[in-house]
């Protein structure tokens with residue numbers, strides 16, 4: 524891996540340091556920005572899935588009850604756990620990566 | 622106002638999210654800050670007398686930092702979302718913006734030669750955020766009218782329903798509250814999209830002329846289209862409020878909404894001197910803006926001061942710390958008075974970016990009023 528290029532400290536701080544920041548370290552404002560943007564994406568996905576179920580129901584395809592059933596299906600449990608673990612590993616890789 | 626293109630599901634979900642995020646920030650975080658402040662000042666020390674002292678208690682708290690950062694970020698996300706929802710429709714919007722009414726009741730007079738003042742155009746190059754954090758401020762984007770319409774409704778937490786009352790009831794109440802009910806010529810300074818100008822037109826249907834001036838041609842165009850659609854006869858003219866070019870004594874009521882805090886002390890002095898010149902003897906001025914810090918409890922004044930740095934309001938602090946009544950007296954105005962606007966509005970969240978708990982009215986609407994001596 525190449526080492527990061529040399530920047531004078533002000534340049535390295537980036538635009539967030541020039542604009543408003545509420546936390547002492549402007550990086551924290553940026554991180555919060557990422558979290559809020561992710562929240563927006565998650566909300567959009569949740570809403571769209573809900574709308575999809577409603578749209579299917581209107582077409583006479585009732586999936587909601589089946590979804591509830593599958594969620595508690597013991598036969599699916601191991602595969603879902605494996606999926607979840609893989610998701611968490613991907614999601615949290617940055618925490619332990621050196 | 623001309624109809625805006627409908628947002629997609631994804632854009633609508635994004636607007637809903639931002640309204641929800643801000644609502645939560647106000648009702649849980651900001652309210653939490655005020656509750657914690659009250660506990661701190663009643664428990665272990667005497668309540669501070671000044672907003673700076675209140676800030677020493679409030680500013681370091683994680684909750685304040687979190688609320689301030691969230692407000693700032695959500696504001697930026699809101700304007701970006703509003704603009705993005707219109708970007709796919711620029712041709713359609715250009716048609717709307719260019720389709721001037723065939724038989725207008727009022728008029729639109731633009732001045733392409735008008736030089737925009739430096740304080741207005743140079744903020745970003747100073748490393749400051751644009752006004753209200755809108756990219757391009759009021760002037761740099763031809764879509765500013767539609768963007769404000771949509772983003773403004775989002776700011777008022779009412780993007781799905783639109784802002785109730787059109788023009789908003791508070792502006793009509795303010796317009797009607799002027800000392801006389803018999804004005805011939807009325808001028809609205811810094812009229813933007815014509816919110817107050819339309820309220821003045823409705824409040825004084827018999828006035829000979831109602832004129833709104835602003836330096837942003839894009840804003841005036843939108844104001845004109847909106848007023849014509851509502852059948853209101855208003856003249857919108859592109860002029861600088863510091864040097865309008867109208868003859869002395871041309872108006873008998875001069876008004877403005879949220880203009881004062883947008884101007885530096887120097888420019889504001891020039892605007893007030895110009896207003897004095899334009900007013901006929903015995904005429905009235907009446908402005909609606911934010912209350913001075915001195916009128917608020919210290920902790921609220923501190924939260925109100927967030928807008929300066931946190932919401933791109935470069936002259937907010939300067940104006941709200943100033944004795945504006947003294948400025949008016951120095952210009953020669955008499956019967957100088959100020960106070961909160963007497964108007965109750967259910968579901969009104971408030972204007973100052975971090976004081977929107979929806980529970981305290983005074984902080985949002987403040988009237989300054991004075992007369993030119995009858996001579």
Ligand SMILES: C[S@@+](CC[C@H](N)C(=O)[O-])C[C@H]1O[C@@H](n2cnc3c(N)ncnc32)[C@H](O)[C@@H]1O
Pocket residue numbers: 738741759810811812813814815816817818834835836837840860861862863877878879880883
């Ligand atoms: C917050 S807006 C006013 C809102 C408006 N009065 C309403 O009723 O919605 C401030 C306006 O002041 C205008 N402005 C700033 N400096 C000005 C000047 N020197 N002369 C005229 N208008 C000015 C800006 O272009 C902007 O449209």
